[in-house]
Amino acid sequence: MKRIILASCVSAGAALCLFGAGFAQAQSAAEIKTVKVTPLGGQTGEFCRLDRAFVFEDPDGTRLLYDAGMTVAGPDDPRLGDIDALLVSHLHGDHVGPRRTQAVDAGTCAEPDLSVDTRPNTNVAEIAVAKGAKIVTGSEMPAFFAAKLRALGGNPENSVLARFGGSVKVGGVTIATVPAVHSNGVSPDLIGGELGEAMKAAGISGYAGPPTGYILRFSNGLVAYLSGDTGMTAEQESVVRGFYDAKLVVINIGDTYTTGPKEAAWVVNELVHPAAVIPSHANEAATQNGEVVKGTKTEAFLMAVKVPAHVPLSGKTMEFDAGGSCVAGC
Template identity: 25%
Template sequence: MDTKIKAWWLGHSAFRLESPSGKVIYIDPFLSGNPTTPDDQKNPDDVDYILLTHGHEDHVGDTLDIAKKTGCKVVAQVELSHLLKKHGLEEDQRVEFNKGGTIHFDDFSVTLVDANHSSSFKGEYAGEAGGLIISFEDDICFYHLGDTNVFGDLELYGDMYQPHVVAVPIGDYYTMGPQEAAICVDMLQPKIAVPIHYGTFPVLTGDPEEFKEFVAEYSEADVQMPKPGDQFLG
């Protein structure tokens, strides 16, 4: 796909994106404790924004350390944002919003949409889990589903936002497995689907090859399976 943005999968649910103007965006930066993230990607020092889907430790990950190091903005659902402040995030780095809300930055916007999952941070309620729809100015729409199973509103999101790229959890056990994930792709009808949230730990048994086979049954999306640390856009 011809795109101005750049994207890397860093293992599990973590991504690094670079906007057309060069802004560096991390999604769910579970890096230093992630056994699949390459060592040279575990401690970023050039971050402008962190976007979080929900509060679980394998998604918040290194957010507080990165924010302290870089001064980046941290975008999160209201309750999670308040908990991050409680644990050291500076007030001027917090950007809070809620489902249905869209925030505009530089050359991109972020909309928080639903996900069917739970959310807590350090044992406290962290609001509801969500998905992130990131729309780049004069470029693509990137939809990170977060942790979820299949649900009917995905078809509506596909019609409304027309995502070009979707990042879909397939690992099973804590999220949906490959077949449910492929049905999500069918509902969203993206050009590219990237399987995530698998293989990090033994319990996450979802197979990306199986996911690819199911996707081929349901849609014409191109399934890309980057290795952790690989760039797959731009």
């Protein structure tokens, strides 16, 4: 195409040449099938303390909500649109939502509004029922969510298992789970009743099996790794890179509960080798006016990582091609 355009410049003149080159570039960009990634955090245009949630949209329109947590304002959050499936890495409150914000931008980046109580249902289950969406999880979590769906009048069969080594397909997206090194206790508040009260008094939580990360293979060929809450694991090299060859990574960097910023950067640089990375779960007000705050964990991660890193500013959609490169919105 480039040679044809150059040849026509000689005979048709510079104006036609520029028009032809611009048309070819626009046509090429239009032909690229991208995966859209939209963070759904507490404050529009910022990366905030409790931000966990992302919507992934396949080129065929399939939409997945990952770790809805507490910053999605329930089923009526205007940012959601249609949701085909929800993904939950584990059952801790900041990922399933025993409480949630009442509206987009309520509260502050450091102290989001969490005035809506969703116990014992969870924000995840309420969204799934309202949207008629599946909940795809691994480990022992499907039974937990099936009970929540049933209690809310939804279809318990919409709680779908994807255990390590297997996969399920939702629309154009193939979903698999991979190991995460973390805990996965169910809060007594999400169990409720006399059993929940007895567990609370004993200081124990329920067991839901090991936590997970996710591998998503989109219809354009892009493979994404969503780390969930994890430390460094051998599977990040042998499975995530070796078998799945993930090109886009969403990795949690908050330290104490997950890999810290330097550890997360090492996972990206030395184990997974993606084309691009999005940090998440920083447990801090990481940005102000859309700019990374100096001295934050997010800044430390950005300085340590060796591949293009894209800060997840709430409500700002990024688009990734099959090779994991951001082609819009970054």
